[in-house]
Amino acid sequence: AQSASIAFGAVKADPSQPVEVTAETLDVNQADGSARFIGDVVIIQGVMRLSANDVLVIYKQDETGKTGVERLEATGDVILVNGPDAAEADKAEYTIDSGTVVMTGNVLLSQSTGTLTSNRLVVDLTTGTASLSGRVKTILNGGSD
Amino acid sequence: MDGYSRLVAYLKVLLPLMALALMSTMFLISRGVNTDAVIPFAEQDLEDRTRGQQITAPFFSGTTAQGDEIMVTAALARPGGADAPATAVNLEAEIKMTGGGRFLLSSDTGALRPDKDMANFRGDVEILSSDGLRVTTQELNAALNGVRADSPGPVQASGAMGDLTAGAMQIDTKTDSGAVHMVFNKGVKLLYDPQQSER
Numbered sequence: 001a002q003s004a005s006i007a008f009g010a011v012k013a014d015p016s017q018p019v020e021v022t023a024e025t026l027d028v029n030q031a032d033g034s035a036r037f038i039g040d041v042v043i044i045q046g047v048m049r050l051s052a053n054d055v056l057v058i059y060k061q062d063e064t065g066k067t068g069v070e071r072l073e074a075t076g077d078v079i080l081v082n083g084p085d086a087a088e089a090d091k092a093e094y095t096i097d098s099g100t101v102v103m104t105g106n107v108l109l110s111q112s113t114g115t116l117t118s119n120r121l122v123v124d125l126t127t128g129t130a131s132l133s134g135r136v137k138t139i140l141n142g143g144s145d
Numbered sequence: 146m147d148g149y150s151r152l153v154a155y156l157k158v159l160l161p162l163m164a165l166a167l168m169s170t171m172f173l174i175s176r177g178v179n180t181d182a183v184i185p186f187a188e189q190d191l192e193d194r195t196r197g198q199q200i201t202a203p204f205f206s207g208t209t210a211q212g213d214e215i216m217v218t219a220a221l222a223r224p225g226g227a228d229a230p231a232t233a234v235n236l237e238a239e240i241k242m243t244g245g246g247r248f249l250l251s252s253d254t255g256a257l258r259p260d261k262d263m264a265n266f267r268g269d270v271e272i273l274s275s276d277g278l279r280v281t282t283q284e285l286n287a288a289l290n291g292v293r294a295d296s297p298g299p300v301q302a303s304g305a306m307g308d309l310t311a312g313a314m315q316i317d318t319k320t321d322s323g324a325v326h327m328v329f330n331k332g333v334k335l336l337y338d339p340q341q342s343e344r
Contacts (some may be wrong), residue, residue: 021335030246031324033276057306067303067339
């Protein structure tokens with residue numbers, strides 16, 4: 001499976017910026033402490049916007065208990081917008097501290113230069129690069145500037 | 146009889162007399178002991194107590210069908226009339242769930258309606274859940290016969306995942322023997338600050 005890495009997003013994101021999550025409902029399971037946002041969830045950090053139907057919060061655990069959020073698992077028509085570029089997929093995993101978003105499941109990456117589809121897309125927000133792998137297919141907009 | 150034995154004879158009489166004089170003056174001069182102890186009650190207290198009946202530090206506890214324990218205590222409770230429910234001040238409640246996990250609820254005032262198995266918390270209601278989530282709201286209705294509570298009004302919460310605000314909140318067990326869920330709805334907005342968790 002070939003993999004292509006291209007620029008993604010105009011500005012390099014800073015992973016220590018506050019993350020804002022808005023949704024219709026939040027379901028906190030008291031038995032295992034897991035938290036799930038349901039109903040057009042939007043995650044915003046700096047210029048990055050990730051929207052999905054359902055987002056599960058995975059905590060950072062240490063012996064004293066939960067200390068923070070390790071990553072967010074979004075499922076259900078996920079759309080990641082970062083500056084001029086946008087990517088769509090079925091599932092996405094956003095690890096906050098490292099600032100990487102792993103999108104899987106018929107990924108469609110649309111940029112001004114053209115659109116690419118693949119099975120998997122790894123976006124590194126801190127360096128502003130994205131690498132696609134698995135059945136990468138590019139559709140070049142013929143004739144556009 | 147020489148001088149020495151005359152001196153001893155005089156002392157044998159004089160010293161006991163001095164001792165007697167000392168002993169008697171000790172009781173005459175000492176300050177009197179006031180025997181009537183003053184009971185520390187302020188007038189206001191007496192008026193409060195006589196105006197209506199009240200129970201100090203009432204304690205209500207029960208277990209649900211699934212075995213969760215619910216304990217409600219208060220600083221002070223006044224019995225309600227036919228229409229008004231019993232009201233309580235500084236209400237605190239603890240719900241221990243069979244599946245592990247605990248809720249600590251506290252509020253300024255509240256009303257207890259055992260006939261409808263309901264406890265109503267009002268005024269700076271605070272809910273601490275065992276996984277470290279601290280929820281504050283203005284009003285919460287908690288069921289006494291099961292782990293169910295709902296806060297109709299806006300809610301704020303803070304925990305490991307950051308600070309969030311929501312329009313309403315319900316605590317419920319989805320499946321009958323399943324885990325207890327705390328559901329925030331009517332628009333949830335969470336703010337998580339990665340730096341905060343680094344420290």
